Amino acid sequence: MAILEVSGLKVYFHTRNGVVKAVDDVSFSVDSGETLAIVGESGSGKSVTCYSLLDLLPKPPAKIEGGTALFNGKDLLTCTPAEMRHHRCNDIAVIFQDPMTSLNPFLTIGEQLIEPLIYHPDKNKIQTRADAKIVAVSLLDEVGIIDPDTRFDCYPHEFSGGMRQRVMIAMALITEPKLLICDEPTTALDVTIQAQILELIKKLQDTRNVAVIFISHDLGVVAGIADKVLVMCNGTVREAGNTDSIFYDTQNDYTKKLLSAIPDGPKILPNRAKVGDPLIEVTELKTYFKNQLNKSKAEDTRFIKAVDGISLTIARGEILGLVGESGSGKSTLGRSILQLAPTTEGSVKFAGETLTGLTPNQLVPWRRKMQMIFQDPYASLNPRMTVFETLSEPLLYHGLANKNNIAAQVRQLMDDVGLAQSQLRKYPHEFSGGQRQRIAIGRAIATKPEFIIADEPVSALDVTIQAQILDLILELVERHNLTMMFISHDLSVVRYISDRVVVMNKGVIIEQGDTEALWGSPQQAYTKDLLAAIPRADPKSERIRINSR
Amino acid sequence: MSTLSTDSVVLPEDQGSSLWQDAWIKLSKNRLALFGLGVLVFLIIVSLLTPLIAPYGYEEQNLDMGATAPSLQHWLGTDIFGRDMLTRIMYGGRVSLMVGFIATAVALVIGILWGAIAGFYGGRLDAVMMRIVDVLYALPFMIFIILLMVVFGRNILLLFLAIGAVEWLTMARIVRSQVMSLRNQEFVEAAHSLGLSQWTIIRRHLIPNTLGPVIVYTTLTIPSVMLLEAFLSFLGLGIQPPESSWGLLINYGVETMEEFPWLLIFPGIALSLTLFALNFLGDGLRDALDPRTSKD
Numbered sequence: 001m002a003i004l005e006v007s008g009l010k011v012y013f014h015t016r017n018g019v020v021k022a023v024d025d026v027s028f029s030v031d032s033g034e035t036l037a038i039v040g041e042s043g044s045g046k047s048v049t050c051y052s053l054l055d056l057l058p059k060p061p062a063k064i065e066g067g068t069a070l071f072n073g074k075d076l077l078t079c080t081p082a083e084m085r086h087h088r089c090n091d092i093a094v095i096f097q098d099p100m101t102s103l104n105p106f107l108t109i110g111e112q113l114i115e116p117l118i119y120h121p122d123k124n125k126i127q128t129r130a131d132a133k134i135v136a137v138s139l140l141d142e143v144g145i146i147d148p149d150t151r152f153d154c155y156p157h158e159f160s161g162g163m164r165q166r167v168m169i170a171m172a173l174i175t176e177p178k179l180l181i182c183d184e185p186t187t188a189l190d191v192t193i194q195a196q197i198l199e200l201i202k203k204l205q206d207t208r209n210v211a212v213i214f215i216s217h218d219l220g221v222v223a224g225i226a227d228k229v230l231v232m233c234n235g236t237v238r239e240a241g242n243t244d245s246i247f248y249d250t251q252n253d254y255t256k257k258l259l260s261a262i263p264d265g266p267k268i269l270p271n272r273a274k275v276g277d278p279l280i281e282v283t284e285l286k287t288y289f290k291n292q293l294n295k296s297k298a299e300d301t302r303f304i305k306a307v308d309g310i311s312l313t314i315a316r317g318e319i320l321g322l323v324g325e326s327g328s329g330k331s332t333l334g335r336s337i338l339q340l341a342p343t344t345e346g347s348v349k350f351a352g353e354t355l356t357g358l359t360p361n362q363l364v365p366w367r368r369k370m371q372m373i374f375q376d377p378y379a380s381l382n383p384r385m386t387v388f389e390t391l392s393e394p395l396l397y398h399g400l401a402n403k404n405n406i407a408a409q410v411r412q413l414m415d416d417v418g419l420a421q422s423q424l425r426k427y428p429h430e431f432s433g434g435q436r437q438r439i440a441i442g443r444a445i446a447t448k449p450e451f452i453i454a455d456e457p458v459s460a461l462d463v464t465i466q467a468q469i470l471d472l473i474l475e476l477v478e479r480h481n482l483t484m485m486f487i488s489h490d491l492s493v494v495r496y497i498s499d500r501v502v503v504m505n506k507g508v509i510i511e512q513g514d515t516e517a518l519w520g521s522p523q524q525a526y527t528k529d530l531l532a533a534i535p536r537a538d539p540k541s542e543r544i545r546i547n548s549r
Numbered sequence: 550m551s552t553l554s555t556d557s558v559v560l561p562e563d564q565g566s567s568l569w570q571d572a573w574i575k576l577s578k579n580r581l582a583l584f585g586l587g588v589l590v591f592l593i594i595v596s597l598l599t600p601l602i603a604p605y606g607y608e609e610q611n612l613d614m615g616a617t618a619p620s621l622q623h624w625l626g627t628d629i630f631g632r633d634m635l636t637r638i639m640y641g642g643r644v645s646l647m648v649g650f651i652a653t654a655v656a657l658v659i660g661i662l663w664g665a666i667a668g669f670y671g672g673r674l675d676a677v678m679m680r681i682v683d684v685l686y687a688l689p690f691m692i693f694i695i696l697l698m699v700v701f702g703r704n705i706l707l708l709f710l711a712i713g714a715v716e717w718l719t720m721a722r723i724v725r726s727q728v729m730s731l732r733n734q735e736f737v738e739a740a741h742s743l744g745l746s747q748w749t750i751i752r753r754h755l756i757p758n759t760l761g762p763v764i765v766y767t768t769l770t771i772p773s774v775m776l777l778e779a780f781l782s783f784l785g786l787g788i789q790p791p792e793s794s795w796g797l798l799i800n801y802g803v804e805t806m807e808e809f810p811w812l813l814i815f816p817g818i819a820l821s822l823t824l825f826a827l828n829f830l831g832d833g834l835r836d837a838l839d840p841r842t843s844k845d
Binding site for chain 1: 567568571734735736738739740741742743744745746747749753754757758760838839840841
């Protein structure tokens with residue numbers, strides 16, 4: 001018998017604007033030792049489904065309208081708060097998406113780990129602090145924390161993102177749950193760390209025989225670890241079945257759309273780079289930041305060397321992909337090229353003119369010619385300016401339009417980026433993430449720049465939206481003769497969009513070359529590791545990859 | 550109003566709407582805020598017209614009628630010198646509202662600019678500017694005001710400026726902390742990369758986004774400066790009888806509360822009414838200036 005059997009689950013949100021059917025008649029089951037992946041885009045109801053099982057939804061507005069969720073034969077949806085607490089403590093654990101915010105920064109990780117053991121609601125299960133620590137330390141060891149005895153007393157900020165997610169996994173497992181819910185546990189992590197965490201979850205599941213529900217927006221991520229897949233859209237199940245049949249014998253159109261949206265394979269459009277006509281020349285560029293934490297006088301540690309002697313050229317018309325893990329300095333390099341971050345040494349030339357060393361006023365005419373698209377479409381737009389104001393500001397400021405023809409130009413921009421003109425008066429919060437990114441792109445191309453740096457422009461977006469935005473970027477590059485530097489940690493995306501790739505780590509260039517040549521035969525070990533860690537939407541090869549490590 | 554709704558088709562002359570236009574539309578749909586605005590406008594008009602419409606002169610004494618209860622002749626009664634309370638409250642309102650608005654306006658302007666500049670530039674400039682604020686905080690402000698009075702003589706305008714010059718310190722700190730958290734956001738960086746001047750960035754992108762806390766603090770500042778004025782006047786540093794202000798009237802009213810309660814109640818009502826109106830208006834403004842609150 002399945003350990004969890006959900007049937008006909010309905011969760012509605014009663015909002016001022018009417019009823020939203022977040023989850024509408026969803027059924028599934030999970031067995032011990034089995035992994036069920038729930039896949040869908042944001043707003044599909046995949047998280048709501050799982051949170052409703054644990055009574056973690058805000059009520060109101062949420063209301064469970066029907067269905068049952070039998071956990072070992074007992075209905076989770078109708079149990080009392082005390083019973084629910086019992087389940088949360090003993091049976092079901094959750095790993096959340098963002099390891100940065102899901103740990104309390106004021107408590108050591110050890111304290112947070114042993115909390116469920118020493119404050120257990122069942123009086124006879126309460127352990128002493130010393131006993132709990134032994135359990136916790138051995139678990140930290142198991143999830144791959146080196147030197148768990150000393151790390152036990154460290155605070156969350158002393159861990160990297162990947163390490164924090166390991167701590168979160170240990171926290172989830174410490175009560176020896178029978179069901180583990182992972183809500184996008186790897187979305188905020190780098191691709192190599194993601195591979196390690198997926199591997200860890202798989203390994204722990206095998207040794208402990210727990211049932212796992214793995215929520216993700218990315219079919220590629222779940223291909224290797226899921227036994228069964230549930231594809232959700234707008235609160236309803238679009239397709240359900242075992243992993244191989246979902247991937248190799250796709251029935252539903254929506255699932256097909258999701259699968260086809262995963263960037264895969266080389267760039268289709270021709271390389272438009274004009275070799276021998278460099279637009280951007282970077283020579284021995286160094287950007288150091290003062291190290292605030294380390295006050296020692298030692299020359300080596302006084303600065304954080306975000307960019308440490310980088311030279312590269314970008315030819316006119318080229319799309320250069322810049323790849324690296326978080327902390328590699330790729331964003332700082334982008335900002336340094338645009339003179340948004342103060343450079344320490346070296347030079348940046350734009351069309352033969354040196355930009356480094358110019359005053360802000362001298363830079364103004366250059367600013368018009370180089371623009372940036374930012375990662376987070378929620379933070380990159382001023383929340384108190386309408387779309388019209390956002391798009392008209394650069395035009396008016398640089399004198400490219402006047403009061404009389406500004407409206408026409410802004411509407412042209414809206415057309416360019418595929419937004420309806422009737423939305424001009426709206427504020428950013430009224431748009432979805434993809435639409436906001438379109439606005440941000442519109443702002444970047446408003447001044448008719450020659451060079452654009454796109455800093456992770458699609459990493460905050462759903463996979464289908466991501467595909468649309470990538471195509472929009474490619475189309476605009478083509479139409480406006482743009483040169484672009486495309487920064488991303490997602491290698492599949494970079495391969496799909498760029499002509500040439502630069503791999504960066506710890507402030508220096510590891511390797512560079514034409515995209516397909518680099519993919520075919522990476523020279524450096526670091527590049528090989530990066531490429532090997534890319535998840536593919538192909539369960540058979542993924543399983544081999546995970547098991548072989 | 551329907552032609553102004555956000556879903557309307559873009560008209561040729563319609564250049565999009567600005568935050569302030571939208572805020573006004575939203576405010577005009579908020580009944581409580583409109584009520585607050587109405588009360589304030591009414592009080593201001595009454596204050597402006599007081600010399601024309603007041604039933605008596607503000608120093609007109611009638612010792613035969615000392616401290617009489619409200620009657621048809623004196624609607625709100627008289628004080629112990631037989632002066633008409635309605636007249637005195639009307640004249641007092643002139644002073645109190647002026648103190649409230651002018652001193653707060655001074656605090657707003659200095660505080661926002663100081664805080665925004667310190668927060669935006671950071672580093673050494675920020676350190677110097679904020680140390681100045683700290684030093685001014687540490688100065689006992691009574692001494693500060695007494696010194697001003699001694700040097701420049703007792704002058705009502707000077708009193709406004711002096712109070713404003715004390716109240717801006719907190720405003721500067723609030724704005725600075727807001728700006729510091731905003732300046733690293735991507736939309737500010739986007740503005741930098743567009744080549745906007747630093748002043749444009751501060752004015753268009755930073756200050757409007759600090760308005761929420763600023764408005765809340767402003768609605769708290771106005772009543773506090775009114776009470777501060779009463780306190781100073783009580784000490785003999787502000788305005789002196791026979792002139793009056795609400796704070797002063799309340800102070801005297803408290804002394805005779807048990808025998809002549811109307812001397813406390815009516816100026817108290819006038820002050821409370823103003824504070825209520827300000828709070829309603831402030832809440833409404835805060836919501837109206839935040840596009841994220843629902844449109845209706």
